[in-house]
Each structure stands twice: as structure tokens, then as C-alpha cells.
Amino acid sequence: MAKASRMKIFLMLAIALILMLSSACSSKSDGGNKEETTGASEQPxxxxxxxxxxxxxxxxxxxxxxxxxxxxxxxxxxxxxxxxxxxxxxxxxxxxxxxxxxxxxxxxxxxxxxxxxxxxxxxxxxxxxxxxxxxxxxxxxxxxxxxxxxxxxxxxxxxxxxxxxxxxxxxxxGNVLFYNKELFDKAKLPYPKADISWTELQELAKQLTIKEGDKVSQYGYAMDIDWFYWQPFLSMAGGSILDETGTKSVVNSPENTEAFEFLRNLMVKEQVAPTMSALKSTPGYQLFQNGKAAMYFGGSWNASTAFRQENLKWDVVRPPMYKNKGNVLGxxxxxxxxxxxxxxxxxxxxxxxxxxxxxxxxxxxxxxxxxxxxxxxDSPVSTKGFENPYDSTIHLSELGESIKVAVTAPKSPYWAEISSEMAKQLELYWLNNQDIGTTLKKVDEKISAILEGK
Incomplete structure (x- = not known):
């Protein structure tokens, strides 16, 4: 043991002894009723x-x-x-x-x-x-x-x-793909399977979308526009926001371009999913809850909250799959x-x-x-909080399976600022007011400036 360390320990023991003697004297003077304060100390x-x-x-x-x-x-x-x-x-x-x-x-x-x-x-x-x-x-x-x-x-x-x-x-x-069994049965379509491909997802969404004139009365697919919900698709395509060190932006990539374009095409080109304008008035989970969307990609917690109602017949499978499996872990x-x-x-x-x-x-x-x-x-206890009092046949084990390949938020002390700036730029893209190339270029510039402290 180094001399300095021995001296430090000696001093600490001496101080502790003094404090103990002082505490004993105090206890005698105040009847021993002094209570220890809870919480952290003033010094590390x-x-x-x-x-x-x-x-x-x-x-x-x-x-x-x-x-x-x-x-x-x-x-x-x-x-x-x-x-x-x-x-x-x-x-x-x-x-x-x-x-x-x-x-x-x-x-x-x-x-x-x-x-x-x-x-x-x-x-x-x-x-x-x-x-x-x-x-x-x-x-x-x-x-x-x-x-x-x-x-x-x-x-x-x-x-x-x-x-x-x-x-x-x-x-x-994590996120999972919810589907309304009654709407699928009515359309005489097979239920979606776990790891459904993007192409299959889009085709099902087309067949389940109902229009009355130019107005959509039932969407085939819905999701909410937030990092937690679109990041899985970036992972499925092989993309990411920051590099492995969390110090460099890699958001402007062909993989991310492909993922973002797929999602906006469902809204704007194919018109099988609600646009961002529509989602501002009625979130995607509410559309599914109200029977206005046949499929919904979103957080597993909906199974025990918004979707736990007697008149909603649904089931769940793991997220879609493209080049990779992908999900986000909260x-x-x-x-x-x-x-x-x-x-x-x-x-x-x-x-x-x-x-x-x-x-x-x-x-x-x-x-x-x-x-x-x-x-x-994978134990029975993992699904206890999600059990549905109105339907015991729901495949709740899919909830646990969905988190095994999930990524978490990028490791950066600036993540809150980065995600906020991304949302601002991406809103123009979701509203179809800006192309994906321009959007990702601007997002990349914003993230890089934040990381460099500019």
C-alpha cells in the first residue's frame, strides 16, 4: 500500500473517531433522539x-x-x-x-x-x-x-x-404491429405475420384502405410521427442517426433515404396512411382505437391502455422487416x-x-x-400486465420477442437537442413541402453543428 494511501486512511479513521465521539456526546445531551437525514450528502x-x-x-x-x-x-x-x-x-x-x-x-x-x-x-x-x-x-x-x-x-x-x-x-x-381482426375478417384477408416485409405491408394497407370519394374513411395503416416510431424503419434499412461513437452524424445516407421515402409514400403517394396534417388532429393510435385504421405500428403499452376495451378485437405481431429486423427499446x-x-x-x-x-x-x-x-x-410473468380481460387469445408473447433486436436512443449528451432539431426539419418533409435529399442534408448540418458546439 502506498504511503499516501495509508496516510489518507489513517486521517479518515481519525476523523471518523472524532465524529463518533461527538455524536455520542450529542446523543447524551439531546436524549439520543436525533434522526439521520435522508438523501445524498453535500459532498461527493x-x-x-x-x-x-x-x-x-x-x-x-x-x-x-x-x-x-x-x-x-x-x-x-x-x-x-x-x-x-x-x-x-x-x-x-x-x-x-x-x-x-x-x-x-x-x-x-x-x-x-x-x-x-x-x-x-x-x-x-x-x-x-x-x-x-x-x-x-x-x-x-x-x-x-x-x-x-x-x-x-x-x-x-x-x-x-x-x-x-x-x-x-x-x-x-418496444414497438409492435397491431391489427384489427374484425376489419381483416371483413375484407377476407389473412392476418399479418411477424416480420412482414415492407412490400407485403404496403399491399395489405392498400387492400384495407376505404375511400368515400376523395376522403379516406378507413386507413389500411397508421403510425405516429415521432423518432420512437420511425427509427425502427431506419434500422430495418440498415441506417442510423449517429455513428457508433455518438460523435458524428450519419443521418444523410441512402439507407435512411429509402426508409423515410417508404413511410411518406404510404401517406402521400399511396394514401393508405394518415398524413402528418391528419395526425395532428387525430393521433394514429386513436384511429386504430376507433376502428379507423386496420393496422397500427406503435408502442406495446397501448395493449394495456388505449386498446384495452371490449369492442376492439385486435392482435399483435412483431415489427415489419426489410434488410434487417428493427425496433426501438424504451x-x-x-x-x-x-x-x-x-x-x-x-x-x-x-x-x-x-x-x-x-x-x-x-x-x-x-x-x-x-x-x-x-x-x-420469455416467462409467463412477462405478459401479465398486458393481459386483456376481453380476449385471452392475443399473442402477447410477441411483445417480448419484439424487444430482442431493438436499439436504444443514440448515446450522446446532446440527444435531446438533436431529436428536437430533427423533428423541426422532418416536419417539412412529412408535410410534403421538402424532398428527402434536402431534408437529410439540412438535418445532417444541424446535427453536426450541435455536436461541434456551434
């Missing part, structure tokens, strides 16, 4: 490694857990936390809801030294948080409290930056504040809360999402 932890500090016999460690909203999920989480506390009597976990400006509030509180110890975080925020030293690196706990190989590779990778794990994925969702996960006072206890709880036992409890409790632990992805 000095060493990011597992410790046994705070596990003194009889001492209870208090942690603060935060999430963005109340409701059934919050109540379910509290039950899960209670189960953890029952097995770990030395740990007390308080819960807190941050209802507005969640991400900003978390960052502000971390900077101010009063952040929750553990909190919900989207994978899209991992890099920006990690860049601010707001998150605890979890690599030292791999093998102690969790095993990274237990998680789906694409899910854990989304919480990893520069080979450092900054969070653990707790649930996921994730919810949890992280530990970089300046928590209890990194060891917080990381142990986080590992359990994101692990197999807790995910089993979560999905059995009716949480509508897909597991991120490999052992549960």
Missing part, C-alpha cells in the same frame, strides 16, 4: 467502491427513493420496497414523488446536496447525468450485488457510458446519486430492485412492461 463520495460503512450493529440506514408520479406503479413500488425492508431490517427506505420537471429537479437537488439516494431515470438521460458527475458508477458492485450478464445486453448497454455502468434497467417497451431504470452518503446500501437496494426477484414481483403485480432480466423475458 471520495472513493467509488463498495464499503461496509454504515452497517454497524443496531444502526439503521435511511435511504430516499424518488420517482416521477403516483398511481398504481407508485403503490406497487412501495410494496416492493416493503418486501426489501423486511429482509434488510438495517435499511429504511422513504419514498418521494417529484411531480413536475422531474429531470431538472433531480439534477438541481444533486447539485445542492439534497438529492434522493436512488431515483428513476430514463436511459436517454444517462449520459447527460453522468457527464455532470451526478451518478454513482456501479461497476464495483458487479458480481457483488448484481451480475451484468443477467440483463438483456441492449438494455444494460443503454445505462452504460464509456464502459461504466451508471444505472440498471428495470423495465422496457427503458425505465434506476440510478444512485453520485454523492449519496450510503453508496453500498443504495447500490445493494438498486441491484435488488432491478433484479430478477423484484422484477418478478413487479410484473406479477400488473406492471405493463417487458422485463429486462434475461431469465424473465
Amino acid at each position: 463520495t471520495q472513493e467509488n467502491k463498495p464499503t461496509d460503512e454504515g452497517k454497524t450493529s443496531g444502526e439503521q440506514v435511511k435511504l430516499l427513493f424518488a420517482m416521477s408520479g403516483e398511481g398504481p406503479t407508485y403503490e406497487l413500488y412501495k410494496k416492493m420496497i416493503k418486501a426489501y425492508e423486511d429482509k434488510h431490517p438495517n435499511v429504511k427506505i422513504d419514498t418521494q414523488v417529484i411531480a413536475q420537471d422531474y429531470s431538472t429537479a433531480i439534477l438541481t437537488r444533486i447539485a445542492g446536496g439534497n438529492a434522493p439516494d436512488i431515483f428513476w431515470i430514463s436511459n436517454e438521460n444517462i449520459i447527460s447525468y453522468a457527464g455532470r458527475s451526478a451518478l454513482l458508477e456501479l461497476n464495483p458492485y458487479d458480481g457483488k450485488y448484481f451480475k451484468k450478464e443477467d440483463f438483456m445486453d441492449n438494455a444494460l448497454d443503454a445505462y452504460t457510458y464509456k464502459d461504466k455502468i451508471y444505472g440498471l434497467p428495470g423495465d422496457s417497451a 427503458l425505465g431504470g434506476f440510478a444512485v446519486a453520485g454523492n449519496t452518503k450510503h453508496p453500498d446500501e443504495a447500490s445493494e437496494f438498486l441491484s435488488w430492485f432491478s433484479g430478477e426477484e423484484a422484477q418478478q414481483m413487479k410484473f406479477e403485480g400488473g406492471f405493463a412492461g417487458s422485463p429486462t432480466v434475461k431469465s424473465l423475458v
